[in-house]
Amino acid sequence: xxxxxxxxxxxxxxxxxxxxxxxxxxxxxxxxxxxxxxxxxxxxxxxxxxxxxxxxxxxxxxxxxxxxxxxxxxxxxxxxxxxxxxxxxxxxxxxxxxxxxxxxxxxxxxxxxxxxxxxxxxxxxxxxxxxxxxxxxxxxxxxxxxxxxxxxxxxxxxxxxxxxxxxxxxxxxxxxxxxxxxxxxxxxxxxxxxxxxxxxxxxxxxxxxxxxxxxxxxxxxxxxxxxxxxxxxxxxxxxxxxxxxxxxxxxxxxxxxxxxxxxxxxxxxxxxxxxxxxxxxxxxxxxxxxxxxxxxxxxxxxxxxxxxxxxxxxxxxxxxxxxxxxxxxxxxxxxxxxxxxxxxxxxxxxxxxxxxxxxxxxxxxxxxxxxxxxxxxxxxxxxxxxxxxxxxxxxxxxxxxxxxxxxxxxxxxxxxxxxxxxxxxxxxxxxxxxxxxxxxxxxxxxxxxxxxxxxxxxxxxxxxxxxxxxxxxxx
Amino acid sequence: xxxxxxxxxxxxxxxxxxxxxxxxxxxxxxxxxxxxxxxxxxxxxxxxxxxxxxxxxxxxxxxxxxxxxxxxxxxxxxxxxxxxxxxxxxxxxxxxxxxxxxxxxxxxxxxxxxxxxxxxxxxxxxxxxxxxxxxxxxxxxxxxxxxxxxxxxxxxxxxxxxxxxxxxxxxxxxxxxxxxxxxxxxxxxxxxxxxxxxxxxxxxxxxxxxxxxxxxxxxxxxxxxxxxxxxxxxxxxxxxxxxxxxxxxxxxxxxxxxxxxxxxxxxxxxxxxxxxxxxxxxxxxxxxxxxxxxxxxxxxxxxxxxxxxxxxxxxxxxxxxxxx
Numbered sequence: 001x002x003x004x005x006x007x008x009x010x011x012x013x014x015x016x017x018x019x020x021x022x023x024x025x026x027x028x029x030x031x032x033x034x035x036x037x038x039x040x041x042x043x044x045x046x047x048x049x050x051x052x053x054x055x056x057x058x059x060x061x062x063x064x065x066x067x068x069x070x071x072x073x074x075x076x077x078x079x080x081x082x083x084x085x086x087x088x089x090x091x092x093x094x095x096x097x098x099x100x101x102x103x104x105x106x107x108x109x110x111x112x113x114x115x116x117x118x119x120x121x122x123x124x125x126x127x128x129x130x131x132x133x134x135x136x137x138x139x140x141x142x143x144x145x146x147x148x149x150x151x152x153x154x155x156x157x158x159x160x161x162x163x164x165x166x167x168x169x170x171x172x173x174x175x176x177x178x179x180x181x182x183x184x185x186x187x188x189x190x191x192x193x194x195x196x197x198x199x200x201x202x203x204x205x206x207x208x209x210x211x212x213x214x215x216x217x218x219x220x221x222x223x224x225x226x227x228x229x230x231x232x233x234x235x236x237x238x239x240x241x242x243x244x245x246x247x248x249x250x251x252x253x254x255x256x257x258x259x260x261x262x263x264x265x266x267x268x269x270x271x272x273x274x275x276x277x278x279x280x281x282x283x284x285x286x287x288x289x290x291x292x293x294x295x296x297x298x299x300x301x302x303x304x305x306x307x308x309x310x311x312x313x314x315x316x317x318x319x320x321x322x323x324x325x326x327x328x329x330x331x332x333x334x335x336x337x338x339x340x341x342x343x344x345x346x347x348x349x350x351x352x353x354x355x356x357x358x359x360x361x362x363x364x365x366x367x368x369x370x371x372x373x374x375x376x377x378x379x380x381x382x383x384x385x386x387x388x389x390x391x392x393x394x395x396x397x398x399x400x401x402x403x404x405x406x407x408x409x410x411x412x413x414x415x416x417x418x419x420x421x422x423x424x425x426x427x428x429x430x431x432x433x434x435x436x437x438x439x440x441x442x443x444x445x446x447x448x449x450x451x452x453x454x455x456x457x458x459x460x461x462x463x464x465x466x467x468x469x470x471x472x473x474x475x
Numbered sequence: 476x477x478x479x480x481x482x483x484x485x486x487x488x489x490x491x492x493x494x495x496x497x498x499x500x501x502x503x504x505x506x507x508x509x510x511x512x513x514x515x516x517x518x519x520x521x522x523x524x525x526x527x528x529x530x531x532x533x534x535x536x537x538x539x540x541x542x543x544x545x546x547x548x549x550x551x552x553x554x555x556x557x558x559x560x561x562x563x564x565x566x567x568x569x570x571x572x573x574x575x576x577x578x579x580x581x582x583x584x585x586x587x588x589x590x591x592x593x594x595x596x597x598x599x600x601x602x603x604x605x606x607x608x609x610x611x612x613x614x615x616x617x618x619x620x621x622x623x624x625x626x627x628x629x630x631x632x633x634x635x636x637x638x639x640x641x642x643x644x645x646x647x648x649x650x651x652x653x654x655x656x657x658x659x660x661x662x663x664x665x666x667x668x669x670x671x672x673x674x675x676x677x678x679x680x681x682x683x684x685x686x687x688x689x690x691x692x693x694x695x696x697x698x699x700x701x702x703x704x705x706x707x708x709x710x711x712x713x714x715x716x717x718x719x720x721x722x723x724x725x726x727x728x729x730x731x732x733x734x735x736x737x738x739x740x741x742x743x744x745x746x747x748x749x750x751x752x753x754x755x756x757x758x759x760x761x762x763x764x765x766x767x768x769x770x771x772x773x774x775x776x777x778x779x780x781x782x783x784x785x786x787x788x789x790x791x792x793x794x795x796x797x798x799x
Binding site: 368370371374375376377378379382384414415432434439 | 608614634635636637638647649650651652709746749750751794796
């Protein structure tokens, strides 16, 4: 543990970042995205969707207890989990597509860490003021004023965090009921625990950890590098235009000097606390705020915009040779992104087709092979089968079971006279049935016979058929 | 050096200081892209002095967060040792002040399941045996519970699927041929009291004489009656001997197996005119049965299982395919 004085500190303490307010194209876009995404997150659980009696009327609901997922008109059963797998594949391909085309656009605009940090910084700005005021507060000794300001800030953060954690649990059970229970302290402990954990993580991640989550904790920046190439758009500083940088002196424009006036605007607005002029770096989440800040300055000093802008690696060589900038669309549309789009769209279309083609009826037949067959007293051979029929409707349904066999054989249902079974709503029926082949019939004396079992709903005419085997005495 | 301080990217220090504002800017600008290398390399940290194959080890401090995690783990371990069983002693571990044990957890869990089952067991006992399958919910419970008991208590002889041992003396429970009856009540009685055992006075009992060994029938008569039984079940036989065997059968066998060979379930006398054979239906086996007789036994379960369990097994067996 003892460190000698000359040993350098390997682990530098975090230097707090106080991003300055900025306005411009990307800032506006980001506010819109924050509003839309937080809106979706908070409002979705409160949308109602009528599904008839005894069914939840929440449009989006993950009903873990009853193992159902509801999404508007779609109802996913556990055996249809491949839809979730498909959506995850789409999410993966989508990230490939966006990363190869637009770099870390997810990090800069859509990642919850970015969105909530943005919200927290804005809150901080409302309560304390802009960058300079916040730096002053930070450096001020602890006292009544600092305590009051920080306490106010933390309280508002905590309320935002509580709303975040609170909204999450509404996705898992009926939102109005849960809200009433939560307020009355009658909700399930799991709900309180979940809210508590998410409130704590939101508060800490958005208020205190901020850029450190992206730099140290998140694996995504490391993985992204593998998906970026020389055409991927990232944010870069046109050093061939900006350097040598130097202060702007009133009235005197040094012809030797580049366009960068070293005003630090790009650094001061950066939520990650980096200097984009150092080049592309791991900590840059490509949020675009430095572009806005620099454009503002360029406008003021009468220089063209775009000293900092979205650039691809290939642009650097190209522009250094004095050629005009390459269109952004040329970078975005290239074989790689087209291929990702095609794959992404293919999986999406596949899922939609599956969704439209899926039946609300599911039948499976498992042959009882212990014993393989049973000889009855008149010498006939009997096979038993476990039939499972799932009724995915919300009302009871009747089905008539029938046998289709190439040779004489009789169908018989355990415990039921006739061939009609009734299945309760949202239930699975387990029914044993028997096939009996007469003593000297072909099916009884051979090894096996292919047969088909059919379930027909007389009311709708819907049919589901399953092929299976009949084992004869030759086994 | 002005660039050095001005470009410090983070925090309040990043703002140009008032001194820099008044000073005329120096004319030295870094070459483009050189900015990347402007940070000085940190001095070489101390070494531990350990060398392995020329590889030396730096004496770096441990990361603070890592160290704190480590301390918290140690504190947690102490708390854990106080609260939970921890130190192994001779016969058991220190109990911990919470008195927690995984065995206790299991016992509680079993208790809770048993308490839930108790309601159903009660219903099983209160319902008429013959009506056990009329209530769908009760039947479903009985099949599940009975299946578990069957696997533990019955499958050793009757097979895990209830198919018995063909021609081996262990009857199949899934066919439509019963020795002592296949109604729910018959099955229930058989399971409760067993067959030909000495322990239960209410056990089902019958005994076939050993016609050959005890000299009741002559060899010739045995040959005749065996042919007659073969004829009865529709197998290849010597017609002349079988005709003679009819009379032997009527005098010696029909009392239990009935004149047409259809058997008598009150006496556990199997039907001889069908295709299901408990010990085998070929000439040799039938002759052996007639000469030495058979004496299949089954234990009584009345003392071993609860009444509710016996009823559950009866329902389970009844729905395997042979129930009458």
